[in-house]
Amino acid sequence: MKIWQRIFLMLIVITIGAAVIFGIFTRFYLLDFFSHLETEQAEEDLSTIRRNLEREHDYLFRTLGDWSSWDDTYQFAWDQNDTFRSSNLMEESWRNLDIDSVLIWTEDGSILYSYGGAEKQLPVFRNAVSVDKEYSGFLEQERLSLVAIRNIRDSSGHGPSRGWFMMSRNFGAEEIASIMDLFPTPFTIESVTGAASEAMGFKSEGLFDHQTVQVRDGNTIDGFYYFKDLFGNDSFLLKTETERVIYNRGFQVLRFLIFFTLAIVAVSLAVFVYMSYRYVISPLALVSGTVRKIIKTKALDSRIPIKGDDEIGTLGQDVNTMLDTIVEDQEALRESETRLKQGEKFGRMGYWEYEPASEHAIWTEGLYALYELSPEQPDSPKDIFFREFMPEEKTLVQDAVESIRRGGCYRYIHRIRLPDGRTKFLKEEANGVFKGSELVKVVGTTQDVTEVVLIQRELQRSQEQLKSINIELEGMNRELQDANKRIDHLARTLENMLHLTTHISDTVQGNVTDFLNQLLTISLFLVENIQYASVFVKENKQYVLRYTRRPKMSKGILPQVEAPLFEPLKNRPIHIEWDKVVKGSAFDQIKAGLGAYVNDLKESLFIPLTVKQEVYGALSLEALNTYPGKIQEEDKRIAESLGNIGSSFLTLQNALAAQDQFQKELILSMIQILEIYDPFTKGHSENVAKYAFAIALKLKMDKEKA
Template sequence: MTTLRRKTIAMLGATLTGLVILLFLGSQVILINSFDHLEKEELKEDMQNARNSLYWDMEDLERKTADWSVWDETYYFVRDNNSNYINTYLVDETFINQRISFVLFYNESGTLVYSKGVDLSNMTQASPPLILIDHLEDSRYLLEHDTRYSRKTGILYLADVPVILTSQPIILSNEETPIGGVILMGRFLDQAEQDLLSDKTNLSLEVLFAQETGELRENTGIKLSSGEEIYLSLLNRSMITGSILLNDIYGQPALTLDVSSPRTIHLQGKATVIYFLMILLFVAGVFGSVTLYLLDNSFFSRLNDLSTDIKNIGESRDLSRRIYEKGNDEISNLSNSINLLLESLEESRQLVLKKDATIKAIIQAMPDMVFQIRRDGTICSYKLSTGECLYESPDGLPDISIEDVLPKDIAIKEINIIEEVIRTGKMQTMQYQVPVKGESRDFEARIVVSGEDEVMSVVKDITDIKKAEEAYKKDILLREIHHRVKNNLQVISSLLSLQSGKFRDKEVIEAFKESQHRARSMAMAHEKLCRSQDIEKVHMGDYIMSLAEYLVSSYGFSRDEVQINLNIKNVIFGIDTSIPLGLIINEIVSNSLKHAFHKGPGKISIEIYPEGDDFIMNISDDGTGFPENVDFRNTDSLGMQLVNSLVEQIDGKIELDRSKGTEFRITFKELSYVRRDCRW
């Protein structure tokens, strides 16, 4: 039960661990995402406030500048540049009180009339922004107003410092007069001004030149009510920054408003996840402990008692003993099933004793030899044809082994088979030859398991059966080989015929057709061998007649159009000679059928006859003669190349006579059949 208990603990632990991990990961994704969403919403609100505060400052500057631009004193000042206006109104206290960093007055011709600057941080007079004055000389956009109500207010980046700037036309307050000039007022967004904005909004914010921020941060898809998008980046694990890309006074994206905020919500979310994990671990520990306690009391202890009872029965070998287990569950049902099994085993034991006596009688009546052999090859007992019984051991165990009665190589092979039979429990057979009274005899041994480390080997003399089988197998096998070769060649012929149907080129189709005929001629030779009484000989007369008729028909000629005359009597060759001759006839007759009978009917003659130690084969036709300008021994024709090669294969010579049509004369010898050794 210890192993089962360990496995149960391992499975329970793995299940609880997996459950805790899944719940933790799921909660982490859900909770952290939720807290991050809240964090983004809070940052969105902060960004909205920061942007609104910046825009409010811009509107405030615009309103203050409007008071100067529609003032009659200002209108006359840009015309006469009187010093009284400067001394009375353009004093430092006015700029400091209204938080104006500089002012520029231009007359109606666009000439700078007066400029003044104030350092709001030190509350002292400062130089006007010369870089802005130079910028206005190059770009006149801010000095041009079409109507008296025109306002050009926005942010501009000057001298590494962003500035809020407004440009307004100078007009009289009560008259529809032409524009008298332009006034520009601005407020530098230096660090002091940005700190002031931060104090007003309780946010850490900063206005930067867009190029200083580098590439845009990750676009989170958060949009403000104005349509502007927020770009987020993490400064560190505890701070997050949001940026808004702002357009300058020319409407071009040039500055960014950055707001930094502590990640309080995100950190609170991580702390919540950790608390949740601790609760999960505590619950899993309590649940696992309670589950193991219940399993021990209701399952493992009872299984342990059951295992002990079964072990005692096995050690005592007393099948009459029974197991008693109270209850009405699976374990008690298992106890009842084991008791039924013990009853069946007890009954089976009695049946085995009865069958053992029956088997002894059967073995005594068997005519075969029987040996009982141990794993190491020692013969325990035996029954020979003398009638000695396997179950009637001689006085004392016989001190012999397999190597004492069989040749060493056969004995080693049988010991290996015995080892395999004992290992797998499956019957194995082996056949071997041993000399008996000067004659080699065949035996078959069937080996089966008969004990824990013992086998029974039943040995039978199969010499006569073997001889009969060998003779029958050879004949059947040879016929089957020829039959299968014939079928395969016919299949090749059919495949070539089917394949040729995919082409339209006559030369390609003709090449397929010629290959088909070659395969067919070889198939016919094997067919004749398959049906012949002598499996090794082909009757050439029947073979060549079938081949010639097939070729005439395949080229579309009738028997009246092309006659076949054969003069082949009692000519019988082996397969090594028959197939080359059939291929030669196939090529020459095919050539005649393709080229010799364009002008009308004709005749093809084939004869084979012996002449001394040689044979002569003449193939002739009375059609159009073989071309004079073609050397049949040196031609591009694959058919004639094949004919020459096959003639060499049968150690023959070939001659061509063009005097009467076309006649090929081939002198050859029958090839001797070389017997190949076959091992079965």
């Protein structure tokens, strides 16, 4: 999926997600919030109408109370005097009081006064009322009325009851309309039977007792209030109808807001996609196309056009800079390979690889040169090797193969016979590369040591002649023998150093693991007073043991040392005698980090391995407790030279260091080793001096200095 497709898909997902969230928010919050507001409004409307009805009720009850407890009324109920009747019980009085019907009767049922046809209701009132009890509420017979009934008593309230006084107000459509003029919420009062009230879920616990609201549809909310009639028998239902103005208008606003938001989102998406394509995707496509072209054509001289100084422009500049660096590194590598091939030629050595599974072998040009053959000749390296090998020495090959399969390495010298009849002595040195327990490759070097062997044989003949010299020259003879031994060791040292050079020349085919393992092997060979050699690699903030030439090393021991404790490695090697370490010192902390690794060690010499002036790790050269000798200054100098070689290889492997400087350091290190192993080089050993002089000429040094 392309970037613009991912961006567009992401925007669609974000838009849909926002719409879903907004929809859920609208459905479960805003609309519910609007409904809640309208429900509260409906309850308020119902309460307002109830308050208006209560005011009507209170007005009627107060008016009745004034008349029923008036002493003149009390007297009229006793003597029915016409004066009270003519002056008070008048139609005009009732109209002024907004009373529709009046009825006064005695306890025996005799009607003393009637107005508005109230006498028709006497049977209902007479059978239902009780002495010392007041009544008020709605009553529906011919029409719905608000009725109040009280006993007729004197103003003190202590006199005996002389009958009943009833007042009522009609409560039909006209009266309801008058209330609606004050508060324009439609409402009705309906008669409801007991069964119907139970079915509707209303309570009947007294007048104006309980109210509830219900949503009828999208336009109306109904309010209900159930209450008893005048005598607590028949029930009435007050019903209001509140229009859902908030909900409908809010829904319309939300719908408009949704459409408006969608329009803005659509426009924003279009603008965003256009801007992304123009300023991001299109420039990235240009960068990608140029990079693919470079990969396909390998035209490292191609460059990305830079448009603007934004992040993509910076990316293009970085890619161009990277291409410049690659070109420079390739040129440096070509020069380095040329120098290393020259070094291989001058050192008369070659590098080879062999894969047992396929029996495929690779030789360098230097190795073909040792056999005085051209790399273009048709025979395979394997055929050439066994063809030129002396038959009587082929057991060396069998022993070498067995050594490799056991995980070791081998080193031997054999002869070959050239087509012109000449004989050469070649030194073979190799080790195996394993994948798990499977041997996948054998890598090694071959060196022409004919001159060294001939020198050794000549020395042997000289030694035999010296044995016949008079006993008085015995001391000189021993001295010459020592010199011969030094030369022999020097020859082997030079061979190993040249072998190491060959290994370095194959950095393209080799790897750091092979080199460091070889460096450990050569370190054990060159440094006299050590028995073990290891390499600690700096990983994060610790130095961890990664390579070792220590037999019977337990897999459970993986020494780790905190990086700050090895900080002095940046400036110089570290030499630690473990039995002299002061408790609590930095060396004691290193000892604690190494743990059981140093239990059988007497002393260790840590040589820094650096890459670009940064510490890559440390070459550790170690002497056992049981070894009688001690690490000497010349051992340290050799170790430092090996550290320089290792650092130079690591620098070359990273293509960050100048290869000519590496070559000089390598050969100077070999000259130092020559001086260490033969302090008489400058006058007492012509053969050794010849090697030193030849190496100095290869460095193009001044002949006088050489």
